Amino acid sequence: MYSLRYKSNKLLYKMRLYEVRRGDYGRCMSLSLKIASASFAVSIVVLLIKYAAYLLTGSVALYSDALESVINVVTAAVAIVAIRIAALPPDKEHPYGHHKAEYLSAVVVGAMIVAAALAIMHEAYLAYLAPKALDAPLLGLAVSSIATAFNAAWSAVLVRQGRKHRSAALVADGKHLLADVVTSLGVVVGVVLVVLTGIHVLDAAIAALVALHVLWSGWEVIRDSASSLMDEAVPADEFATIRAVIAQNTGAALEAHDVRTRHAGKVTFIEFHLVVPSSMTVEAAHDICDRLEAALKKAVAGAVVNIHVEPEYKAKHAGASVASAVS
Incomplete structure (x- = not known):
């Protein structure tokens, strides 16, 4: 009788413990999902602002910056899907859960970043063949700077919250936005140089440098995610x-x-x-x-x-x- 009562009480304790942990995990996933959804909205706003800056100036460097923001929108959407899948409970086909979905999404994000870099490089090459003067460069730079400020603030939020909640998808999204901030600052400096020197081919050169930076960013995201997919040990x-x-x-x-x-x-x-x-x-x-x-x-x-x-x-x-x- 004692043994039976002992086992029964122990089973009830474990069931309650499981419910508490499952509730904590659910709240954590819910917060990650809310952050990812907010990231999707922010990325759309930033994309529209950057594209407006390109339309005002006709700068291929600003166009490359806007093109990278298209990838931001896609990666934010991928993060939402990955976090939803990762939150699914274990099932017959996946008895250890779906946690690695976020790492897979990060690899997809890295591949998209690489694709964006190649597209930017193509535009830079075309601009190099046919350089042209910029229209309303100062107004375009002012508009672009607003988008850069948005991205800088939001990338810090994503990386911090992603590490806090151990979300690979949010960290990958935040790192990509941080790379976007760096390239945007480089574009601003480059466009200013074009205006000051009158050397229009610099616009294409800046776009090419942006492409190389984006390419490296994509490789880092893929490398880090692949390491986790290979069952890397804890630090x-x-x-x-x-x-x-x-x-x-x-x-x-x-x-x-x-x-x-x-x-x-x-x-x-x-x-x-x-x-x-x-x-x-x-x-x-x-x-x-x-x-x-x-x-x-x-x-x-x-x-x-x-x-x-x-x-x-x-x-x-x-x-x-x-x-x-x-x-």
């Missing part, structure tokens, strides 16, 4: 925290070894082998695992813990203290 400082938490909560266990970690969106998967004395009961070993799991989930946001219990003869650090036997 060294976070891994040190995980090892410390395990060492402090092993109780009567002898050691923990083969500690492995990987990221998947907002989730951090942690798994390791726990060696216990041969005389320890299954219930006692299970209690240690529960304590370790709770401590790791408290220390690492979004942790999913998998512990494999082993008998004493499986120890790899026989005679060592528990603190030094976590590997």
Whole structure:
């Protein structure tokens, strides 16, 4: 009777804990989705402003800046879709969840950035072949500067919130906007030089430099996302925290070894082998695992813990203290 009541109470506790965590995760995803939706609206406004600046001046450099903003709109839309997919619960086909959808979206964003860079390079080449004087350059620059200010403020929000909520899609979107800010500033300086020197071919040269910068930005987004898709381990400082938490909560266990970690969106998967004395009961070993799991989930946001219990003869650090036997 005691055993049955113990298991029943334990099951109820885990169900309540799961509901609380699921609620926290849902609120986190809801906030990420709201930020992504706001990013989509901001990107449309910025695109319209930049295109207006191009129409006022006829500058191919300002046109390249506006063309990159088209990609901003698309990437914001991709981020919304990715965050929605990542929020889906595990199912039969995806038992570990859909967390990596955001990394896939970041790769798509990177590919789009590269495509934008090639399009800008094409426009720069055409402008180099047939350079022309700019119309109303000062008014165009003033209009473009408004868009740049919007992007600078919003990119900071996206990167900060994306890192806070561990959203790869928001971080990728924010980094792309930051690259857009840098290129916009370069365009402004370049157009001013065209006005001051009267060398119209500089407009095309500036557009080409913008294309190279955008190309590098796209490559960085693809590289970072690909690393996460390859199940990259947590950073060294976070891994040190995980090892410390395990060492402090092993109780009567002898050691923990083969500690492995990987990221998947907002989730951090942690798994390791726990060696216990041969005389320890299954219930006692299970209690240690529960304590370790709770401590790791408290220390690492979004942790999913998998512990494999082993008998004493499986120890790899026989005679060592528990603190030094976590590997």
